[in-house]
Amino acid sequence: MSGILDVSGLTVRFDTPAGTVHAVNDVSYSLADGETLGVVGESGSGKSVHVLAMLGLIARPPGRIAGGSVTFGGRDLLTLSEAELRDVRGGQIGFVFQDPMTSLNPVLTVGRQIAEPVIRHRGLSPRQAWQRAAELLDLVGIADPERRLRQYPHQFSGGMRQRVMIAIAVACNPKLLIADEPTTALDVTVQAQILGLVRDLKARMGMSVIWITHDMGVVAGLADTVQVMYGGRIVERGPVRAIFKDPRNAYTWGLLRALPDHGQRVQRRLHQIEGQPPDLYAPPKGDPFAPRNPFATPRCFEQIPPLVPAAGAVPGHLVAAWYDLPRLLAQRGDAR
Ligand SMILES: Nc1ncnc2c1ncn2[C@@H]1O[C@H](COP(=O)(O)OP(=O)(O)OP(=O)(O)O)[C@@H](O)[C@H]1O
Ligand SMILES: [Mg+2]
Secondary structure: OOOOEEEEEEEEEEEEOOEEEEEEEEEEEEEOOOOEEEEEOOOOOOHHHHHHHHOOOOOOOOEEEEEEEEEEOOEEHHHOOHHHHHHHEOOOEEEEEOOHHHOOOOOOOHHHHHHHHHHHHHOOOHHHHHHHHHHHHHHOOOOOHHHHOOOOHHHOOHHHHHHHHHHHHHOOOOOEEEEEOOOOOOOHHHHHHHHHHHHHHHHHHOOEEEEEOOEHHHHHHHOOEEEEEEOOEEEEEEEHHHHHHOOOOHHHHHHHHOOOOOOOOOOOEOOOOOOOOOOOOOOOOOOOOHHHOOOOOHHHHOOOOOOEEOOOOOOOOEEOOOOOHHHHHHHHOOOO
């Protein structure tokens, strides 16, 4: 399938004094027009690094793209110059991250911060851009936009600042919005409002979305497709319903296990699975989840399983596993 974004074999390393971190390993997937992808996985699984790498936001050194391509708009983002990347970022790809690098500047008015990318990427005059900024604040549900534009970030609540960040991210009508856990710090009600806002914006603007989160409730409410990462690899990927109802990788199954009925509007952190994450300085030669996997077979310790269509599953449901989880679960009498 060819989509708006085609990631192929993306591999990212960090060369540190303690050794080389195998942060992202051979990640491949396509994102369709208008598709919302939810990326989940425990801390350190490579969720953030894989999108930062796409956007050219990995510090090099210590970071290094060790392989792969990221095709967007007919070009490989990994080969673009910094100037070309700046054009893509905030123009064709909007992004909202939690880290300070991409958060609001405390000494500039909110209006300036929204107007600036519109001037830069869309060539609007300052007056037109200010007008557009007012429209955007209105679009993200902030009342009295004309007055609000002249205020500074500290005059906004956390939830409103996040709305402003989203306004900036979508200011240039990007084809793709990438969000890396932007709602984690917000309370559950505000979080639900932000998600509602994103669904609404998506419907109006028709963009594709990559949403990184620890929260399966968020995934259930927002995503079309779920991608589960472990040890810098995609271990399972598929339509959201299929992943919730018929997980094929033991790691996904473990994440979902502790969840009560999915789809409820409560914040739910991923289930903590016993054991340690893989050592990314010296990745195991087999399936990185094998040591923690109660279903692991000898082969799991020897060879990395490829990501392939899951047997008897719906189209687009891919899994990397040497074992047949539904059969093993049935044997245990532990249906899910
Ligand atoms: N600058 C860096 N130098 C060395 N290692 C790094 C650097 N940045 C990230 N890593 C490593 O890359 C791996 C993947 O990190 P990443 O931030 O993508 O995880 P994540 O899945 O986003 O986790 P979280 O859920 O905590 O945000 C981790 O082992 C991390 O320690
Ligand atoms: Mg992260």
